[in-house]
Amino acid sequence: MTVVEYRSAFPPVYVTVDIVLLTIRDDQLHVLMIKRGSKPWRGWWALPGGFIRQYEDLAAAARRELVEETGLMVEPVHLEQLGSFGAPSRDPRARTVSVAYLGILPGLPFPTAGTDATSAEWRPVEEVLDRRMPFDHHTILSSAVERARGKLEYTPIATSFVGNAFTIGELRRVYEIVWGRPLDPGNFHRKLRSAADFIESTGTTREGGRGRPASLYRRGSATVLNPPILR
Amino acid sequence: MTVVEYRSAFPPVYVTVDIVLLTIRDDQLHVLMIKRGSKPWRGWWALPGGFIRQYEDLAAAARRELVEETGLMVEPVHLEQLGSFGAPSRDPRARTVSVAYLGILPGLPFPTAGTDATSAEWRPVEEVLDRRMPFDHHTILSSAVERARGKLEYTPIATSFVGNAFTIGELRRVYEIVWGRPLDPGNFHRKLRSAADFIESTGTTREGGRGRPASLYRRGSATVLNPPILR
DNA sequence: CAAATAGTGTCTTTCAGACAATATTGT
DNA sequence: ACAATATTGTCTGAAAGACACTATTTG
Numbered sequence: 466m467t468v469v470e471y472r473s474a475f476p477p478v479y480v481t482v483d484i485v486l487l488t489i490r491d492d493q494l495h496v497l498m499i500k501r502g503s504k505p506w507r508g509w510w511a512l513p514g515g516f517i518r519q520y521e522d523l524a525a526a527a528r529r530e531l532v533e534e535t536g537l538m539v540e541p542v543h544l545e546q547l548g549s550f551g552a553p554s555r556d557p558r559a560r561t562v563s564v565a566y567l568g569i570l571p572g573l574p575f576p577t578a579g580t581d582a583t584s585a586e587w588r589p590v591e592e593v594l595d596r597r598m599p600f601d602h603h604t605i606l607s608s609a610v611e612r613a614r615g616k617l618e619y620t621p622i623a624t625s626f627v628g629n630a631f632t633i634g635e636l637r638r639v640y641e642i643v644w645g646r647p648l649d650p651g652n653f654h655r656k657l658r659s660a661a662d663f664i665e666s667t668g669t670t671r672e673g674g675r676g677r678p679a680s681l682y683r684r685g686s687a688t689v690l691n692p693p694i695l696r
Numbered sequence: 697m698t699v700v701e702y703r704s705a706f707p708p709v710y711v712t713v714d715i716v717l718l719t720i721r722d723d724q725l726h727v728l729m730i731k732r733g734s735k736p737w738r739g740w741w742a743l744p745g746g747f748i749r750q751y752e753d754l755a756a757a758a759r760r761e762l763v764e765e766t767g768l769m770v771e772p773v774h775l776e777q778l779g780s781f782g783a784p785s786r787d788p789r790a791r792t793v794s795v796a797y798l799g800i801l802p803g804l805p806f807p808t809a810g811t812d813a814t815s816a817e818w819r820p821v822e823e824v825l826d827r828r829m830p831f832d833h834h835t836i837l838s839s840a841v842e843r844a845r846g847k848l849e850y851t852p853i854a855t856s857f858v859g860n861a862f863t864i865g866e867l868r869r870v871y872e873i874v875w876g877r878p879l880d881p882g883n884f885h886r887k888l889r890s891a892a893d894f895i896e897s898t899g900t901t902r903e904g905g906r907g908r909p910a911s912l913y914r915r916g917s918a919t920v921l922n923p924p925i926l927r
Numbered sequence: 928c929a930a931a932t933a934g935t936g937t938c939t940t941t942c943a944g945a946c947a948a949t950a951t952t953g954t
Numbered sequence: 955a956c957a958a959t960a961t962t963g964t965c966t967g968a969a970a971g972a973c974a975c976t977a978t979t980t981g
Contacts, residue, residue, distance in 0.1 A: 476750040477708030480782070480793050519707040519791060523782040549780045549795050551711070551754040560750060562711050562793070564780050634932070652971060654934060659969090676932025677978035692969070865960070883944060885961060890942090907959025908951035923942075 479561040482527045483514035483550075483602065485609035486541060486568040488587065489626050489642055495572075495587040496606060499534050502584065505557055506599035510588070512606065514563065527566040535585040541568035543625035547609055555601050563600075567609045569625040614643055619693040621663055624684040632671055632679035633657055633664075644696055656694060662687035709782075710792040713758045714745035714833065716840035717772060719818065720803040720857050720873055726818040727837060730765050733815065736788055737830035741819070743837065745794065758797040766816035772799035774856035778840055786832050794831075798840045800856040845874055850924040852894055855915040863902055863910035864888055864895075875927055887925060893918035 486497040498510040513534040517526040524544060531537055544566055551562035590610060594603065616622045617640055624631070626639045637653045657663060664682040672678050717728040729741040744765040748757040755775060762768050775797055782793035821841060825834065847853045848871055855862070857870045868884045888894060893916040901909040 478711040478748070480709040480711065517707075517709070517782070517793075520784045522784065523780065523793070546779050548777050549754065551748070551795070553751045553753065562748075562754070562795070564782070564793070632933085649971070649973085650932080651934070651936090651973080656970085658934095672979085674932065675930080675980060677934080679933055695970080863960085880944065880946085881959080882946080882961070882963090886963095887943085903952085905959070906953065906957080908961080910960055926943080 476560060479556075479559055480517050481514055481561055481563045482517060482523060482530055482566060483512045483563050483605055484527050484531055484566045484568055485512060485547065485606055486531065486535075486537075486570060487590070487609070487613060487626075488570045489572040489639060490587055492638070492642060494590045494610070494642055496590050496593055496609075497535060497537075498586055498588050498593065500584045500586075501599065509599045510586070510593075511599040512602045513585070517564075523564050524566065527564075527568070531568070537570075537585075539570060541570050541625075543567075543569040543622060547605065547612060550601050550605060552601065563605075565605045565609070567612055569613070569622065571626060571628050614696070617643055617694065618696055619690050621684060621687055621690060624664075630667055630669070630671075630681040630683055632681060634679055636664075640694070653694075660687070660690050660692065660694070663690060707791060710787075710790055711748050712745055712792055712794045713748060713754060713761055713797060714743045714794050714836055715758050715762055715797045715799055716743060716778070716837055717762065717766075717768075717799040717801060718821070718840070718844060718857075719801045720870060721818055723869070723873060725821045725841070725873055726803075727821050727824055727840075728766060728768075729817055729819050729824065731815045731817075732830065740830045741817070741824075742830040743833045744816070748795075754795050755797070758795075758799070762799070768801075768816075770801060772801050772856075774798075774800040774853060778836065778843060781832050781836060783832065794836075796836045796840070798843055800844070800853065802857060802859050845927070848874055848925065849927055850921050852915060852918055852921060855895075861898055861900070861912045861914055863912060865910055867895075871925070884925075891918070891921050891923065891925070894921060 484497075488495050488497075497513060499513045501507055501509050501511050513530055515526075515530045515534065517523065518529075521529070523546070527544060528540070531541070547565040547567045549562055549564045553560060555561060555563070590606070594606060594610075597603070598606065613622070623636055623639045623643075626643075627635050633654050634650070636657065637648055637650060640653070641648055662685040665685045667681045667683055669681045670678040671681055715728075719726050719728075728744060730744045732738055732740050732742050744761055746757075746761045746765065748754065749760075752760070754777070758775065759771070762772070778796040778798045780793055780795045784791060786792060786794070821837070825837060825841075828834070829837070844853070854867055854870045854874075857874075858866050864885050865881070867888065868879055868881060871884070872879055895913040896916045898912045898914055900912045902912055903909050
């Protein structure tokens, strides 16, 4: 680690990235949390994140921190900037500005162990939001969940929560869990199939479920849903 | 101006704010531009902005820079964060991260002269986007316009473009100009009046126009439009 | 067969959009 | 009267939501 010396007429600022990585496990929205090992808020569960490097893009820093802090070997299917949080009081050490990212991962079985072993954990969002969090992470997590809820309406973001091939029922469960309310299966089915280029059929079906086997679909080419799936 | 000396294991970053201030003049969407007086891109027209101060909130920095650089004596009716732009190559001087803001002002007569006199100017957005701009300001302006277009659909943001009291026709013109297409006056009128708490009547009318005097309204309490005004 | 899930059909209500019709002003 | 703008009315088609119904599987 090199020490950099610096001179300027303007105050230097530490820029960090924080990542809200969402997934669905056990029919609940979960967020990836890490246990802080260093100074402020040591021992608290916090959002993964860290300082950006000199020649590193913001989104690249987010991806790097995810790997470093959580040992995730899967690239998030979806990663988008949420916004920046820079209240002067947000970090007692120094002036920091955090650029927050929202990531989404399918809830498939995959390794969670990080380099620091047991320091990363999936926690139910509802439970996490009920407790105090370090820095302004409560605000960041809230706005991430709100963003995800809104984007379900008019983007195909829901497909990021499921695997490469999925049934319409699985997609419906994503909507129900993120929005926190039940949806009519029949209407949802018709609506999805009529949304242009949202999903395309793979021709195969998923066996092994309890009822009639469902057709499998893959994500279509649409980036905006027309018509939208209204909340 | 004091010089600060600094030591750290992490690279210091300059954090700036850039503001896209939109208004409507002469039936065209305009953006406030300033003529750069210093080193990189000297003499070019750019978005107003500058370095944040040590103990200053991001939004506060945006408001301060607007006043300092453009001499505007009016607070923008609407100011929201657009996002952050931090590509390592965006500023040749040093690593910078810019937090961009979108502001909206009514197109009423008001002073434009800045402290640097003639250095601030309203320019048609269409024309500005046709030319090269300093830094990544072209990207920032594009995303600001796209954000404004989208937000017209489901927020009462359009009222920020007009005065305190306005007619439905004036509001329609805002939509037509920002969206770049004509809207049916009759349908728009009915739609606005049915959107819950979007606008409320003042009881008065506006005289002096060419046709039948229009009722005047003020902005209602709604923060989200239901149903939305679809593009 | 019962339970469970997938998928289709039908009906009602709401709303968007086209467009006609009426209302009220200035010239 | 005519032009211009505001406001209301009418009709058609698309889509949302409630809900009944059919289809296909496992236990």
